[in-house]
Amino acid sequence: MSYLEYNAKYVPTGFRKLIYLNWPVILLITAVACFGFLMLYSVAGGSMNPWMEPQVKRFGLGMALMLVVAMVPIWFWRNVAGVAFGLSLLLLLAVEFFGAVGMGAQRWIDLGFMRLQPSELTKITLVMFLAAYYDWLPPNKTSRPFWVLLPVLFILIPTYMVLRQPDLGTAILLLLGGSTVMFLAGVHWAYFATVIAAGVGGIVAVFESRGTTWQLLKDYQFRRIDTFIDPANDPLGAGYHITQAKIALGSGGLTGRGFMQGTQSRLNFLPEKHTDFIFTTLAEEFGFVGAAALLTLYILIIVFCVVSAITNRDRFASLLTLGVATTFFLFFAVNMAMVTGLAPVVGVPLPLVSYGGSAMLVLLVAFGLVQSAHVHKPR
């Protein structure tokens, strides 16, 4: 599709694009990232290294990438969505064969200058691709079984590959993120209701079968599920992390122990204190006030994205913006539920705060897409 098809005359060009950027989102992202820098400085015992400095550099790089992506017209991104998704799948496949093993899971490819996690990339390209798919599909076909089955396959293929790595957190994010785009695109309620009902029924059946003659899983598998659901059963193993995380979080109190005063992380009681569990340090040092502040920043990012999406008359742009926002939401919601003990530990980082290259770069590129959609809105 061409530039002209898009009412291009109403779209800002050149440096005027900068004015039309979604500035509140940029400021909120920077604020969240600053929270992250502070915490990485704190968990390193008051030092720029080993975590804060690389994180700042990556954030700088990420912001630059975001602006570049934002400047490129949104229809270009729509046109390359299929290629991007295909490339992600190829990379996932490559991880399967050439991937390095880190933390017990096969996740990244060493490109020399950086470690690429195709699963992170896939979170965005899947959303992009599904948005483009529904943009292409006439709305009246949206709920036809064949046209529903197709995107389901698009979602399940990368989900399965990620699950094999194994990376449960990313798999859940892909599944939920993709489903959300389908839901937004207008797929009929009944499909979701059926899938949810079947899922719940299956889970109930598995648990009901326990101890009966038609038991569906082996005993050790049940025990593994038990520990997964309630880590307190295994206080020195899987439960240790979550128990210590809850202690850190709870002991922060209303106003926290003060910056750099968190004893739980400083004395190494906290696991993964700079990555998945960084929120507990924040909650310990800045208390409920700090935790609620971060949560508010996150909500505001979502709100601005939703507003931008609703006011955008372009279907691809709306779906992409909402898809990215939802993926972002899933990131922090799953992470927070995990560290507060509401959800099992599945290994999802806190977006823009946790230490980690791929996730941050990919998220910032995704927000670049959101910005591009915002800037190139037909006005």
Next chain:
Amino acid sequence: MKKPQRDSGESARRLSRRAMLLGTVQLGIVGVLGWRMQSMQVEQADQFRLLAEENRINIRLIPPARGLIFDRNGLPLAENEQNYRVVMVREDAGDVEETLQRLTQLVDIPQDTLDRAVEEMNRRSPFVPVTIADRLKWEDVAKININAPALPGITAEVGLSRHYALGEDIAHVVGYVGPVSDYDLSRIDDQDPLLQIPKFQIGKTGVENKLEHSLRGAAGTKRIEVNALGRVMRELDRQEGTPGKDIQLTLDARLQAYAQARMDGESAGAVVIDLEDGDLRAIASAPAFNPNLFVRGISVKDWTDLNENIYRPLAAKAAQGTYPPGSTFKMVTALAALEEGVISPEETVYCPGHTDVADIRFHCWKRAGHGNINFHESLKQSCDCYYYEICQRVGIDKIAEMARKLGLGAKHDLPISAVASGLAPDKAWKREVRGEDWRIGDTVNASIGQGYVLTSPLQLAIMTARIATGRIVTPRLVKSIDGIEEPTGLGESLGLNENILRRMRQSMNDVSNHRRGTAYRSRIIADGMRMAGKTGTSQVRRITAEERARGVTRNADLPWERRDHALFVSFAPVENPRFAVAVVVEHGGGGSTAAAPIARDIMLQALYDGDPPLEAYPSADRDRIAEQQERINARLASVKQAQDRA
């Protein structure tokens, strides 16, 4: 070419609706997260704060310094010695083997100690300090400190450990400390957290054990911050404990050491009691053991040696050992009879060399007999028949009563392990314990301190003290605790007829000072220092009729464990008694030859406060005494050192 897909109409409205719905659901989930945080961080914050503190803070006990034990003159009997040890932190050491190699070049450490330390280091976290060697000399510590740069991870530390400078001389009284054992913990009902400290030392025997609560003190605490691995990050605060209370005993360390040295080579016990206040000046038991061996953890070989020695070095014979008192019991029988008036002091009894009672023949030690003999002569010459006669007149119950009045057959409350109660038998006792009726022969045996009668040297000293003063002298071992004086042991009058007591003392005086007294050869000849006493020789075997017909086998011809016990009790000076001394020499033979000289020598030491002139001894003995004095003085070197330090 496809028309631009303008999102309009129904599909656009649906998208907006669903976006709003999704946003609402997301807000709801955020609400749940916020509520969860609020409940954890605001409502349950205190609970989690407590858990975090428990995680982070360990409370360590600081053991208090144990109270010291001094003798009456302030000489230290039990001290806390600085104990230097080398500790090593594995993670700081780098190459453990090489560092240890260098250490052993400087300090001599046995290989097995090293092996044990290495094993412990490998077992524990790398930052835990492990003791490599204990009880180093100061020179070794200096060497380690000088070479510190070549010994990474190794430091010399100082701690306190118990030391008994006088060692063997006070072992039985003061006792010793040792690491608290599971057995100790099961036996004592004590919630003191100090006992949970590994290798914490508590009193195991003697004063150390009996006065543990005064000596131990109270633990201090320090709160330290630890990380998840248990590594100590810093000390948060510290509250010093209360050191144990110092205890001063009534013992005179020099006299005690003298008594121990004087009894060297014998299996014996001796007690010196001060008649003015009941203070126990010496409670000596020979042979003794070195209590310091137990503090360090006694080796199997040393332990076996101590246990297999037939002289039983571990037994505190002076207070724990009970022996038939033999003729030293005659004072009790006589006092009972004279008090009851069943015989007057002047009345004589005929001694043909034996007495037949209920078809049994009881012999006097003098086969030819003493002829007609009164109380005074009977005691002086220790005639047995006299007592066979008077005991039947007064009866065993009166004798037992008198024995108890004089401190026999009763346990004296002293902070020493296993103080013996001895036995002053009477009819009720025999019926109750043996289930038999008392027979007259039992009375006759008891009258001369044989049969069922059992006494400890301590009890004999108390008996003598009571006869010498006419008062209820109770022994006192602890002079003061933490500077607070304990009540003295000078009690009420015994309520005995003073006239009779005076005659008794006179007779005891003649035992030592009259030419025909049994202890004449062990008398004190210095004016104003003369000693009164009574010998005792108690059989530990039955002499059969055949043997008696053949002639009783001499002690020297018997194996050691079948020889008679030798006893002597005494007080001095006769005119104004200040000390009572009781000596029992196990299987020593005759009281006059084996026990009396020891008692006399100890008494002189007490009377002259450690410096008796040779003139106080009988002239015939002086050469031998001078030689003996020199030998013993050499052995008192440790006391001299202690005096110099004090």
